[in-house]
Amino acid sequence: MQDLIHVDPELLSRWNRSVPRYTSYPTAPQFQAIDPSIYRAALEQFEKSDKPLSLYIHIPFCRTMCLFCGCSVVLNRDPQKQRSYLDHLIEEIRLFQWKRKRRVSQLHLGGGTPTSLTEEEFEELMFVLKDQYLFTEDAEISIEIDPRTVFLDQGRKLQKLRSLGFNRVSFGVQDLDPIVQEAVKRRQTEEMTVQTYRKARELGFCGINLDLIYGLPFQTIESFRKTIEKIILLKPDRISLFSYAKVPWLKPHQKAIKEETLPEELEKFQIYVEARERLMQSGYVAIGMDHFSLSTDSLALAYQNKQLTRNFQGYSLNLAEDMIGYGITSIGFVENIYFQNVKSLEDYRKMISSKEFPIYRGYRLNEDDLVRKWVIQTIMCHFILDKKEFEKRFLVPFDVYFRHELSEMDRLKQEGLLEETSDLLIPTAIGRLFIRLVASVFDAYLGKGQYSRAI
Ligand SMILES: C[S@@+](CC[C@H](N)C(=O)[O-])C[C@H]1O[C@@H](n2cnc3c(N)ncnc32)[C@H](O)[C@@H]1O
Ligand code: SF4
Numbered sequence: 001m002q003d004l005i006h007v008d009p010e011l012l013s014r015w016n017r018s019v020p021r022y023t024s025y026p027t028a029p030q031f032q033a034i035d036p037s038i039y040r041a042a043l044e045q046f047e048k049s050d051k052p053l054s055l056y057i058h059i060p061f062c063r064t065m066c067l068f069c070g071c072s073v074v075l076n077r078d079p080q081k082q083r084s085y086l087d088h089l090i091e092e093i094r095l096f097q098w099k100r101k102r103r104v105s106q107l108h109l110g111g112g113t114p115t116s117l118t119e120e121e122f123e124e125l126m127f128v129l130k131d132q133y134l135f136t137e138d139a140e141i142s143i144e145i146d147p148r149t150v151f152l153d154q155g156r157k158l159q160k161l162r163s164l165g166f167n168r169v170s171f172g173v174q175d176l177d178p179i180v181q182e183a184v185k186r187r188q189t190e191e192m193t194v195q196t197y198r199k200a201r202e203l204g205f206c207g208i209n210l211d212l213i214y215g216l217p218f219q220t221i222e223s224f225r226k227t228i229e230k231i232i233l234l235k236p237d238r239i240s241l242f243s244y245a246k247v248p249w250l251k252p253h254q255k256a257i258k259e260e261t262l263p264e265e266l267e268k269f270q271i272y273v274e275a276r277e278r279l280m281q282s283g284y285v286a287i288g289m290d291h292f293s294l295s296t297d298s299l300a301l302a303y304q305n306k307q308l309t310r311n312f313q314g315y316s317l318n319l320a321e322d323m324i325g326y327g328i329t330s331i332g333f334v335e336n337i338y339f340q341n342v343k344s345l346e347d348y349r350k351m352i353s354s355k356e357f358p359i360y361r362g363y364r365l366n367e368d369d370l371v372r373k374w375v376i377q378t379i380m381c382h383f384i385l386d387k388k389e390f391e392k393r394f395l396v397p398f399d400v401y402f403r404h405e406l407s408e409m410d411r412l413k414q415e416g417l418l419e420e421t422s423d424l425l426i427p428t429a430i431g432r433l434f435i436r437l438v439a440s441v442f443d444a445y446l447g448k449g450q451y452s453r454a455i
Helices: 011-014 036-047 079-095 119-132 157-161 178-184 188-203 221-234 252-258 266-283 298-304 345-353 367-382 389-394 402-415 429-433 435-440
Strands: 054-057 102-111 135-145 169-174 204-216 238-243 284-287 291-294 310-312 314-316 322-326 331-334 337-341 359-364 418-420 424-427
Touching: 011 266, 036 331, 036 359, 054 178, 079 119, 079 322, 079 345, 119 135, 119 157, 157 188, 169 178, 169 188, 169 298, 188 221, 204 266, 204 298, 221 266, 238 266, 266 284, 266 291, 284 298, 291 429, 298 314, 310 367, 345 418, 367 389, 367 429, 367 435, 402 418, 429 435
Parallel strands: 054 102, 054 322, 102 135, 135 169, 169 204, 204 238
Antiparallel strands: 238 291, 284 291, 310 314, 322 331, 331 337, 337 359, 418 424
């Protein structure tokens, strides 16, 4: 058993700064207005290669708003509105006609709540995708599921998803404690969570993930311990243990959570540290700060073999470098350019109706961005950086390229977050908990955006 990590509260306050999560580099605040014609040109260029793709599809609808939510959500109970969105989504998928089917190694449906789609709507969407794309044999086809939306139908929707080729699922749980659930307006009984999870197991989904959040109102070390113990008994393959990202300037509904109901900084950190410890004692490998997977799960194996990658959906395998995003707010990456779709349903509808790509901003990476992207990605995924590997790849000594970052690296070393040998940079055990902070040393744009705090 490992000892609990203890941190000086003063250092904790210093480290608990606002830093990006590095699901992309450069991060979204650097994106600028971009002409949709650049997107077409990038797709045409990409078409000349034989590289596989990752696909992301955003389904924004939710029936109610969880007060903590930081996702791109459209509150909706109108089936017509959803139907119309799906029609536009299908048109978007068909806007660019590939000369021959492209290979896809990963498809992810995220939200909002993708399972707000009906069984027929899922069938239609998958039909259109399979018409355009060839899913590789080992393709990861995953979806985010709110158990409350699939609980009442005796597993019919889950079964439909399985029959359509979905092989991975991620369930939103957050916390099993009814007091916490009430405070964030997400009422999800334990029965809903457990039954849905068991059904997914029975249907043969693998890499089953449960999302939890620490730092929510009324959570205490004791209350969250109970949630963790119950989750461990279920033995999901993967657990995401997110820090509550408080971003009220972006998500004003979060202001409805009263500040005094939230655990204080040190308690929040202790809730996390204890949960992490329990998961590791129970056979889970910590991947990054917020992901855990059973040591036998493919994600843990990929981590050990340094094959892990990271994108907007978190850590993953089978991720192709180039990615296409469909639906409002989704982000793609093609030929070293990020492209993001418009945020409102209205703009989306208008642009699709006039046969335009619904792109509104993006970012073309320059040489320096590509170097830093690799370094940040490597630190976030492998928790070690081999300077010799860097030099082989970029033909320049690491310490020369990052000479302006050396003093910041020294500071992290003095504070105990980083260790360095002649060839390796290695975040310490505590440095791994603040991996975003370690990675941020290499971010040329740091300070040019507002982000949630490190824990
Ligand atoms: C799109 S939701 C998952 C699917 C479904 N909508 C649900 O809630 O069950 C993605 C996940 O993001 C996490 N999340 C959302 N807002 C967050 C926030 N402000 N801080 C940390 N995690 C958050 C939650 O764990 C949630 O399960
Ligand atoms: S957490 Fe999930 S269900 Fe709740 S509002 Fe956000 S996207 Fe919707």
